[in-house]
Amino acid sequence: MNENLDQLKDLDVNMYIISKDTPEQQRELYDALAREYGKSLPFISDPDLKMVERFDMKNGDVAYRGYGLLDEKGNVIFHTVNDHWGEQFDQTVKEIKDEYHSLSQ
Known part of the structure; x- marks a missing residue:
């Protein structure tokens, strides 16, 4: 997912990853993703x-x-x-954008 975040940059939204991991676990993953992809979405611990x-x-x-x-x-x-964040990310992006754009109609 992180390697494809640019496909969602035209949406006027704040994006987050929500997980039940602790903030420390999330920081570890955030840092690893940022090193690997140059960026990561911020995490919310839930x-x-x-x-x-x-x-x-x-x-x-x-x-x-x-x-x-x-x-x-x-x-x-x-x-x-x-659950298609990897192999079908293009379809997921289309679905997200369709949902988002339908709100303004």
């Missing part, structure tokens, strides 16, 4: 999966992979379970 649950993406004690959008007030605008 150890109790409260934010994940808000997106309706909780799968037992883990989160489904996917994406979603919150408005300025913290309301979920959309969410999508999607």
Whole structure:
């Protein structure tokens, strides 16, 4: 995913990675991704999966992979379970952009 972030740069949104990892674990991964790709999205630690649950993406004690959008007030605008971040990233980018652009219509 990190090697393809430029495909999402035209969206006027703040992007984050949410995981239940500790901030220390996230810092380690953030630093590794930044070294490997020259950048990384910032992480949000959600150890109790409260934010994940808000997106309706909780799968037992883990989160489904996917994406979603919150408005300025913290309301979920959309969410999508999607585990195609690698081999089908182009399709994922298209889906994200279609969802995003449908909001302005």
